[in-house]
Amino acid sequence: MRRERRTGRAGHECGLSLGKMLLNAEVELRGRLAALVPYRAEHVPRYHQWMRSEELQKLTASEPLTLEQEYQMQRSWWEDADKCTFIVLDKLRWVSGSCTEEDCMVGDVNLFLTDPEDRTMAEIEIMIAEPSYRGMGFGKEATMMMMYYGVTKLGIKKFQAKINLENTISIAMFQNFHFKEVSISDVFQEATFCLTVDSCRRKWLIEQMNHVEEKRYSQPPEEAIGKIHQPH
Numbered sequence: 086m087r088r089e090r091r092t093g094r095a096g097h098e099c100g101l102s103l104g105k106m107l108l109n110a111e112v113e114l115r116g117r118l119a120a121l122v123p124y125r126a127e128h129v130p131r132y133h134q135w136m137r138s139e140e141l142q143k144l145t146a147s148e149p150l151t152l153e154q155e156y157q158m159q160r161s162w163w164e165d166a167d168k169c170t171f172i173v174l175d176k177l178r179w180v181s182g183s184c185t186e187e188d189c190m191v192g193d194v195n196l197f198l199t200d201p202e203d204r205t206m207a208e209i210e211i212m213i214a215e216p217s218y219r220g221m222g223f224g225k226e227a228t229m230m231m232m233y234y235g236v237t238k239l240g241i242k243k244f245q246a247k248i249n250l251e252n253t254i255s256i257a258m259f260q261n262f263h264f265k266e267v268s269i270s271d272v273f274q275e276a277t278f279c280l281t282v283d284s285c286r287r288k289w290l291i292e293q294m295n296h297v298e299e300k301r302y303s304q305p306p307e308e309a310i311g312k313i314h315q316p317h
Contacts, residue, residue, distance in 0.1 A: 116176065121231070127187065129155050174191065175218070193214070242281065
């Protein structure tokens with residue numbers, strides 16, 4: 086979630102309407118392994134704990150923040166109309182009620198828009214912060230759920246991913262999603278990958294994610310508001 090502070094990109098310059106990217110403010114998405122919920126203040130302490138890791142700071146090109154700075158960062162993302170952020174939860178643990186939501190947090194997934202000339206392109210980021218959840222499919226499902234949400238709800242047609250060159254697992258995952266490498270930055274030690282969502286890829290994504298449910302996050306878990314499937 087942090088790369089833009091390093092590069093100095095300001096998402097608000099894209100000028101999207103507030104409702105467009107804050108559409109997920111009360112949205113919860115449920116897949117088979119993961120549930121995605123909006124990043125709120127109650128998630129900050131666990132997130133702050135994650136980002137004290139030097140490994141995660143390196144992989145996400147981030148700087149260490151104080152807890153208060155972390156709360157300020159969360160508020161800025163919440164209020165920014167050009168960013169869409171979800172916390173990734175262990176869905177099975179969460180819906181069982183056996184632990185708190187904070188204890189079910191495993192990572193985050195983000196979309197943000199940086200090109201004021203092309204509002205259909207979004208940069209996507211995924212972080213599985215809990216080491217015990219890596220390699221279990223959470224990153225793959227959360228990324229596909231976010232792409233699905235972006236395509237069907239936000240009108241995204243092109244995705245970009247910037248990945249640390251040492252993060253070979255993420256590189257392989259995005260390549261499996263048919264992202265193509267378009268550049269390498271020696272300065273930031275990262276590769277940029279892009280994917281254009283044509284009609285065939287859109288159909289494939291919808292078919293792969295047709296089990297995803299959208300629920301109202303502010304309501305009890307059983308109160309679903311339907312699938313996020315859109316006509317195509």
